[in-house]
Amino acid sequence: MTYIVVGGSSGLGRALAERFAAAGCELIIVSRDIRDTAPLAAHLAIKYEVKVSPVAMEMNSSPLSLDAIDEALDDHSPLKGLLMPIGINSDDDVVGLGAATLLRISRINYLSPCQLINHYLPALEQSSGVIVGFSSVATARGRGKNAAYAAAKSALESYFESLAHHTADTGLSCQHYILGYLDTNLAFAQDLPFPKASPERVADVVYARRFSSGRQFCPRPWYIPYRVVQLLPWSIFKRLAF
Amino acid sequence: MTHGIVRKTCFTTFDGTLSLSTTHQRPDRFSHLELPDTTTHRIPRGGGYSYSASSFGESSLVQEMTCFNRFLEFNPQQATLKLEAGVSLIDLMEWALPRKLYFPVLPGYPLITVGGCVAADVHGKNPYIDGTFADWVNQLTVFHPQKGYQSCSREVNPNLFAMTCGGFGLTGIITDITLQLAELPSPAIALSRKSVHGLEEAQFELASSNADIAYSWHDATAGANFGAGIVYAGHWTESTQQLKPMRFRPMTASTRAKLPLSAWNRVSARIANSAVLLHNRLKNDVSVTGVLDACFPFASNVYFHKLFGKTGLRESQFLVSEENVGQCTQALKELICETSAPTMMLSLKRFKGTQKSLSMSGTGYLVAIDCYRNARTEVFFQRLDQLIVEMGGQINLSKDSRVPPEIAALTVSGITDFKNNLFEYDPQRIMRSELSARLGLL
Numbered sequence: 001m002t003y004i005v006v007g008g009s010s011g012l013g014r015a016l017a018e019r020f021a022a023a024g025c026e027l028i029i030v031s032r033d034i035r036d037t038a039p040l041a042a043h044l045a046i047k048y049e050v051k052v053s054p055v056a057m058e059m060n061s062s063p064l065s066l067d068a069i070d071e072a073l074d075d076h077s078p079l080k081g082l083l084m085p086i087g088i089n090s091d092d093d094v095v096g097l098g099a100a101t102l103l104r105i106s107r108i109n110y111l112s113p114c115q116l117i118n119h120y121l122p123a124l125e126q127s128s129g130v131i132v133g134f135s136s137v138a139t140a141r142g143r144g145k146n147a148a149y150a151a152a153k154s155a156l157e158s159y160f161e162s163l164a165h166h167t168a169d170t171g172l173s174c175q176h177y178i179l180g181y182l183d184t185n186l187a188f189a190q191d192l193p194f195p196k197a198s199p200e201r202v203a204d205v206v207y208a209r210r211f212s213s214g215r216q217f218c219p220r221p222w223y224i225p226y227r228v229v230q231l232l233p234w235s236i237f238k239r240l241a242f
Numbered sequence: 243m244t245h246g247i248v249r250k251t252c253f254t255t256f257d258g259t260l261s262l263s264t265t266h267q268r269p270d271r272f273s274h275l276e277l278p279d280t281t282t283h284r285i286p287r288g289g290g291y292s293y294s295a296s297s298f299g300e301s302s303l304v305q306e307m308t309c310f311n312r313f314l315e316f317n318p319q320q321a322t323l324k325l326e327a328g329v330s331l332i333d334l335m336e337w338a339l340p341r342k343l344y345f346p347v348l349p350g351y352p353l354i355t356v357g358g359c360v361a362a363d364v365h366g367k368n369p370y371i372d373g374t375f376a377d378w379v380n381q382l383t384v385f386h387p388q389k390g391y392q393s394c395s396r397e398v399n400p401n402l403f404a405m406t407c408g409g410f411g412l413t414g415i416i417t418d419i420t421l422q423l424a425e426l427p428s429p430a431i432a433l434s435r436k437s438v439h440g441l442e443e444a445q446f447e448l449a450s451s452n453a454d455i456a457y458s459w460h461d462a463t464a465g466a467n468f469g470a471g472i473v474y475a476g477h478w479t480e481s482t483q484q485l486k487p488m489r490f491r492p493m494t495a496s497t498r499a500k501l502p503l504s505a506w507n508r509v510s511a512r513i514a515n516s517a518v519l520l521h522n523r524l525k526n527d528v529s530v531t532g533v534l535d536a537c538f539p540f541a542s543n544v545y546f547h548k549l550f551g552k553t554g555l556r557e558s559q560f561l562v563s564e565e566n567v568g569q570c571t572q573a574l575k576e577l578i579c580e581t582s583a584p585t586m587m588l589s590l591k592r593f594k595g596t597q598k599s600l601s602m603s604g605t606g607y608l609v610a611i612d613c614y615r616n617a618r619t620e621v622f623f624q625r626l627d628q629l630i631v632e633m634g635g636q637i638n639l640s641k642d643s644r645v646p647p648e649i650a651a652l653t654v655s656g657i658t659d660f661k662n663n664l665f666e667y668d669p670q671r672i673m674r675s676e677l678s679a680r681l682g683l684l
Contacts, residue, residue, distance in 0.1 A: 010270040036271045043312035047337060185270050189249035
């Protein structure tokens with residue numbers, strides 16, 4: 001069975017690719033730079049002796065051209081899963097940001113994942129597969145920082161809920177994870193108030209729940225600060241600088 | 243945004259004697275590794291297990307290569323493996339062993355990276371038979387910000403290859419390496435331990451040994467027990483043991499130094515050394531051990547290093563010729579007793595190889611000495627430097643974080659050629675570390 005891992009060359013995407021390859025799954029790894037994707041594909045093929053195809057694709061385009069993934073799929077066993085650990089934020093992501101950055105953040109965090117879902121949904125319904133999306137605890141509440149990022153990820157959460165509703169009577173599993181801090185390059189240079197979870201740990205959770213559906217916090221304790229932030233009275237929330 | 247993933251980090255040498263803060267990046271993709279600014283001074287870093295500050299320096303961006311840890315190409319006919327520089331030795335071995343392959347030159351800690359091993363041209367458990375790490379490297383790719391990606395080997399671009407093996411990252415960032423693997427003779431090693439009364443006896447044992455693993459350990463505390471020790475000799479042996487993954491808790495420079503003070507002093511060192519010697523007398527002469535346990539003894543025996551605490555330790559490793567080793571060890575004993583040096587343990591290995599760039603290699607005996615730190619430590623090391631110079635020894639720059647430039651000039655035989663070649667290759671010396679600054683390689 002084949003899984004497509006979008007954004008699979010680094011961070012959580014790489015950890016997911018490693019975890020699924022270790023379990024003997026065939027993979028199509030998609031990321032922007034083939035120089036990153038091809039070495040990972042070679043690595044997984046050598047280490048786990050599974051079939052892995054690298055595909056280079058720019059997620060900041062609309063509409064996406066998915067021909068390269070489709071061509072790669074022709075050489076693989078039937079599609080079983082679509083994993084989309086993709087996302088991007090920006091230091092200048094505040095209300096009033098420029099149109100180019102706004103579009104880029106919207107495409108990569110929301111529009112492109114939705115297009116991928118729509119394109120592969122029929123095949124995944126047929127194979128009773130799984131679609132996995134990821135958003136962030138930044139969606140708890142709109143803040144002055146990460147304005148477009150949180151909005152795009154919130155939109156993706158909503159789309160996943162619609163997807164779950166739409167496919168409720170099929171065999172498709174539809175999972176959406178709300179991630180806390182992860183020890184990836186996104187958080188490498190940030191001083192954060194809570195510990196960072198390892199991407200490998202999150203990948204283990206995703207693999208273990210690959211036949212389940214629903215929304216989940218990962219790591220689970222992030223539910224508490226997420227809810228606390230949501231329940232804060234506006235008079236307090238507006239004073240917080242985070 | 244993609245190039246802004248840089249933070250300030252305080253780096254410390256593994257011996258705990260030198261710390262400094264500088265910018266730090268952990269690239270996980272090629273575009274991050276390359277950076278748009280080609281004039282930024284930088285230095286690559288692997289696992290961070292060097293005793294000297296060769297992987298960080300003031301005003302130099304540290305590019306930690308641990309995410310570049312992928313296997314790239316395996317040729318089963320030739321038994322060669324192309325891999326990225328950030329692959330750790332344990333990952334390499336855990337992949338190779340089930341395929342009946344192994345890598346013969348392994349330093350003592352499993353999380354050291356392959357790139358770091360090339361940069362310091364490290365040695366393993368029997369350099370007399372196996373040579374040094376670079377002897378098993380077929381090809382390298384080196385990224386230099388102003389020159390791009392350069393492939394080199396003994397045949398192609400041989401000068402860059404020679405400078406990079408043992409060049410401590412000063413020629414650029416090693417991105418990938420093609421290693422020559424060896425066929426695994428058997429899944430276990432029979433390790434014998436022979437008690438010896440002194441260094442001379444150990445030297446004789448090592449000289450007459452044909453073992454696959456051969457080194458000695460000695461009590462180096464000043465006094466009557468000085469030199470008493472154990473000669474370890476390992477031979478591949480058949481075993482019904484299954485290969486199993488190694489379980490250990492990673493030790494880093496910071497977790498090594500958790501104790502606020504050193505627990506080692508004259509009394510504790512003597513007690514510990516006596517206990518090791520007594521334990522060896524009571525134990526079976528030969529034990530069969532798994533390959534990984536035999537290759538990485540410091541993975542499970544972390545207390546020796548941890549008990550040095552935040553105060554840290556000093557180590558010196560040097561190579562002395564076969565003709566001079568007897569005289570050298572005698573002079574060393576006199577020096578330690580005369581200065582009441584805070585020495586703890588000493589180790590000998592027989593060595594054979596060719597010196598390259600800044601590496602320590604040649605034919606003779608490797609002497610390694612570990613000291614706890616007190617007021618006498620620096621004085622002892624200054625006297626030891628003089629002794630090494632007098633004996634025509636070569637110092638291992640990766641094991642001693644304080645070697646002064648004038649001593650390096652006398653004890654690293656390739657340093658002048660290396661400097662000339664480096665200045666010609668990279669007039670701006672983009673790659674910089676504390677080590678290169680200390681040795682005048684800027």
